[in-house]
Amino acid sequence: MLRQQEYILNTEEEFQQIESVKDQLKDLHENGNFFHFSLQTLELIRRFNNLYIEYFEKGNESASNFNQLVIISNNLETHLVREN
Incomplete structure (x- = not known):
């Protein structure tokens, strides 16, 4: 039987993660x-960046x-932590 993921983010936490990654990218830039x-x-x-613009700035929600x-954002955050 498949093991359930240890944590499940709710929508608010997902938005926080997206904003956190956006802030990290802004600092890197x-x-x-x-x-x-x-x-x-x-x-x-x-x-x-393309998806962020599409979703938040162009309103394609x-x-x-x-x-x-x-x-x-989850994968990018992992890569940024690994490579910094």
């Missing part, structure tokens, strides 16, 4: 520390965009 990241992390940053944003 201001410092200019992009050169040591892997191509995979840079691609996650690009995808995150579809469930699929939100789910993609949550998944990418």
